[in-house]
Amino acid sequence: MNFDWRAEDHELKKRVLAVFDAEALSALGSLEDCDSGALRHITRRFLERLGPTDYLRLGVGPEGSAQTLHLIAAQEELAGISRSLFISIEVTARLFGGLLKGFCNSSTAAEIAQSVAGGGTIGAVGVTEPPRVDGEEHAAAFSRVRDSVIASADKDFVTNAPIADWIAVVLDEGGDKTICLVRPTQEGVTVGPRMKTLGYRGLAVSSLTLRNVEVPQELVFGPFPESTLMDFLRQTEDLILSAASVGLMNTVIAKAKAHAQSHRRGGKPIFAHQEVRFKLAEMLTLYQSSQLLLFRAGWMISTGKEERKTLVRCAKVFASEAAEKVAGMAMQILSGHGYLSGNPIEQAYRDAKYSAISGTTSERARMEIADDVLARYG
Amino acid sequence: MDFELTPEQLLFKDQVLKFAKKEIAPRVQEHDLREEFDWQSWKKLGEFGILGLHFPEELGGGGADVMTSVLAAEALGEAGVDGGLTLSYGAHTYLCADTIFRHGTDEQRRMYIPKLASGEWVGCMGLTEPGAGSDVASLRTRAVRAGDYWVLNGSKMFITNGAIADVAVIYAKTDPSSGHAGISAFVVEKGTPGFTVSRSLHKMGVRTSPTSELVFQDCKIPAQNLLGIEGNGFMMAMQTVEWDRSALLAPFLGAVSFLLERCSRYAKQREQFGRPIAYFQAVKHKLADMKIFLEAARSLVYRIAWCKDQGRPLNHLEAAVAKLFIGDWSLNPTNDAVSLMGGYGYCHEYDVERVFRDSRLAPIGGGTSDVQKVLISRLM
Numbered sequence: 160m161n162f163d164w165r166a167e168d169h170e171l172k173k174r175v176l177a178v179f180d181a182e183a184l185s186a187l188g189s190l191e192d193c194d195s196g197a198l199r200h201i202t203r204r205f206l207e208r209l210g211p212t213d214y215l216r217l218g219v220g221p222e223g224s225a226q227t228l229h230l231i232a233a234q235e236e237l238a239g240i241s242r243s244l245f246i247s248i249e250v251t252a253r254l255f256g257g258l259l260k261g262f263c264n265s266s267t268a269a270e271i272a273q274s275v276a277g278g279g280t281i282g283a284v285g286v287t288e289p290p291r292v293d294g295e296e297h298a299a300a301f302s303r304v305r306d307s308v309i310a311s312a313d314k315d316f317v318t319n320a321p322i323a324d325w326i327a328v329v330l331d332e333g334g335d336k337t338i339c340l341v342r343p344t345q346e347g348v349t350v351g352p353r354m355k356t357l358g359y360r361g362l363a364v365s366s367l368t369l370r371n372v373e374v375p376q377e378l379v380f381g382p383f384p385e386s387t388l389m390d391f392l393r394q395t396e397d398l399i400l401s402a403a404s405v406g407l408m409n410t411v412i413a414k415a416k417a418h419a420q421s422h423r424r425g426g427k428p429i430f431a432h433q434e435v436r437f438k439l440a441e442m443l444t445l446y447q448s449s450q451l452l453l454f455r456a457g458w459m460i461s462t463g464k465e466e467r468k469t470l471v472r473c474a475k476v477f478a479s480e481a482a483e484k485v486a487g488m489a490m491q492i493l494s495g496h497g498y499l500s501g502n503p504i505e506q507a508y509r510d511a512k513y514s515a516i517s518g519t520t521s522e523r524a525r526m527e528i529a530d531d532v533l534a535r536y537g
Numbered sequence: 538m539d540f541e542l543t544p545e546q547l548l549f550k551d552q553v554l555k556f557a558k559k560e561i562a563p564r565v566q567e568h569d570l571r572e573e574f575d576w577q578s579w580k581k582l583g584e585f586g587i588l589g590l591h592f593p594e595e596l597g598g599g600g601a602d603v604m605t606s607v608l609a610a611e612a613l614g615e616a617g618v619d620g621g622l623t624l625s626y627g628a629h630t631y632l633c634a635d636t637i638f639r640h641g642t643d644e645q646r647r648m649y650i651p652k653l654a655s656g657e658w659v660g661c662m663g664l665t666e667p668g669a670g671s672d673v674a675s676l677r678t679r680a681v682r683a684g685d686y687w688v689l690n691g692s693k694m695f696i697t698n699g700a701i702a703d704v705a706v707i708y709a710k711t712d713p714s715s716g717h718a719g720i721s722a723f724v725v726e727k728g729t730p731g732f733t734v735s736r737s738l739h740k741m742g743v744r745t746s747p748t749s750e751l752v753f754q755d756c757k758i759p760a761q762n763l764l765g766i767e768g769n770g771f772m773m774a775m776q777t778v779e780w781d782r783s784a785l786l787a788p789f790l791g792a793v794s795f796l797l798e799r800c801s802r803y804a805k806q807r808e809q810f811g812r813p814i815a816y817f818q819a820v821k822h823k824l825a826d827m828k829i830f831l832e833a834a835r836s837l838v839y840r841i842a843w844c845k846d847q848g849r850p851l852n853h854l855e856a857a858v859a860k861l862f863i864g865d866w867s868l869n870p871t872n873d874a875v876s877l878m879g880g881y882g883y884c885h886e887y888d889v890e891r892v893f894r895d896s897r898l899a900p901i902g903g904g905t906s907d908v909q910k911v912l913i914s915r916l917m
Binding site for chain 1: 538539540541542604797798801802804805815818820821822824825826827828829832833834835836837839840843844858861862907909910911912913914917
């Protein structure tokens with residue numbers, strides 16, 4: 160057992176942090192106000208800078224799982240700098256890149272994967288489908304013709320779609336799942352308008368429509384058993400969201416503490432009041448317990464432990480719900496200041512909800528955790 | 538970072554689990570209801586080597602590392618051993634014996650550790666007073682040097698094992714004007730004139746562990762019974778705090794594992810509306826929350842054990858975070874377990890209500906949750 164990071168973990172953290180110098184950080188400050196064009200520019204710029212650090216190559220695809228804990232060391236740092244940028248980068252490198260590396264076996268896919276790892280490509284993954292109204296026909300269609308596939312589909316909440324160079328669309332093929340790589344500019348592909356969201360406003364999210372899109376065979380992969388593909392996507396996404404939550408808590412605690420030490424009430428810093436410092440103590444406790452749980456889940460994946468899937472769900476539920484509590488307590492400490500639009504605490508308060516509802520929702524994760532527990536105690 | 542336990546540690550934990558399930562757990566309910574210390578189980582703990590696990594073999598110990606000791610304590614809780622017996626074990630081994638081991642002279646070690654490690658003698662620690670608990674600096678028990686003796690006057694409150702202890706580590710003020718630096722520790726043996734157990738306290742939980750008030754009235758102890766250096770008592774007490782917040786917390790972890798197993802089996806067997814209640818989402822969510830708590834708490838406790846094994850002397854922030862988390866957050870899973878088992882959960886014979894009562898001590902004993910918050914906010 161060892162609770163210290165290794166020298167190479169510290170080195171990775173250092174390399175990633177070095178990307179974010181003062182000038183870079185100032186660009187990230189206005190991320191929430193950027194249109195898609197500016198977001199594409201900023202995201203590309205940071206991907207290009209991260210390319211040489213190796214960050215984008217780590218833990219990619221099922222074969223990269225041994226590096227998961229090493230990667231988490233740096234993920235928390237990046238999530239603490241800009242949560243929106245972090246999610247955008249992770250969707251590109253770990254979700255899109257992971258599908259390419261683990262499921263897409265062709266020279267074209269390998270070229271795209273190489274570009275992703277070097278920071279030259281922004282990727283997106285379309286999985287979620289919009290809810291169907293009773294009686295409404297589904298537009299989804301999938302047919303294989305001689306050397307291509309003709310696909311129609313509706314996808315919702317596709318992160319990075321408005322700024323992506325490539326989108327991996329997960330389609331149903333006779334109960335299994337098939338991946339089609341498409342360009343957003345391709346005929347029949349429509350990227351919807353950017354969605355307005357409660358939080359993560361520096362993230363470009365939209366719907367995606369495919370209508371009779373012809374995808375050449377070399378960009379079609381599968382079919383794969385649904386559980387294989389979806390387990391990979393959900394585990395990857397849940398870890399990313401857990402790291403985002405832990406990064407959020409770290410940032411929020413630092414800001415709330417700084418505020419409590421610099422603002423005075425009754426002739427002394429508000430930090431001196433127990434109702435403030437006790438909140439900070441609870442916040443730190445939630446942060447550290449979430450952090451260690453995430454690290455342990457990452458270690459379980461890295462070492463292939465049997466219980467890894469359940470631990471990832473535990474980390475996701477705990478960290479995302481802890482982040483909501485921590486952001487709420489920080490808002491209370493900053494009071495009016497924290498409530499102002501644009502204040503980092505106000506942003507964090509809005510962002511915190513995202514992790515609990517995306518990936519595996521807290522409710523579904525709890526059901527899966529319980530199923531595992533019940534199976535263990537026959 | 539590496540969370541792997543060694544095969545030896547895992548094997549020993551499993552051995553403790555099997556031993557405790559067979560030898561101790563069947564006796565728990567009877568003693569809890571009678572509010573009675575279980576001497577037979579105590580003897581068995583000593584014979585198995587648990588009471589002196591981390592002491593050197595030449596002093597009758599097992600030579601184990603801190604992590605192994607924590608795993609053993611966790612296994613006791615997991616086996617269904619009550620919080621009373623594990624509390625008595627913790628106070629005996631870590632708060633009393635370990636303090637003598639760390640700060641005593643070779644002679645004191647040889648005199649006390651083998652007897653404490655085997656369970657032949659029972660130990661306790663007296664720090665808290667009727668008017669001073671978390672605020673250690675305001676202790677009122679006085680120790681005054683008189684030639685070859687120290688004379689103790691004062692009283693100690695909520696002393697685990699007080700009524701059954703053969704030897705006590707007692708903290709007293711030797712220099713009232715020096716605050717923390719005026720506190721010293723002493724070894725006081727049972728039967729010393731002027732040392733009496735004034736009353737035993739009845740409690741909501743951990744009922745098999747005797748809790749008493751100790752009184753010192755012109756109690757003369759030999760000068761050589763001073764433990765360590767005069768004025769170092771506060772530092773010694775702070776070192777025991779880490780045990781309080783690792784090995785003594787571990788049984789709570791184990792108890793939640795015990796509840797998880799108990800509730801899972803119950804949920805699969807108990808049928809309502811034509812099917813096992815394990816099918817109901819509300820029941821599943823309770824089980825999931827127990828599991829999430831358990832996994833979140835586990836690393837916090839193991840981290841302190843690891844820090845101690847690395848020889849890192851004081852890890853107050855890590856210890857306080859673990860104590861606060863387990864103290865405050867363990868109340869939900871234990872409450873959920875009672876709810877999940879309904880009327881059965883409320884009855885003595887199903888153990889769940891005992892764990893619920895026992896766990897209520899977690900945010901109180903060894904420094905209240907509020908004190909942990911003061912510490913964390915000071916150190917963060």
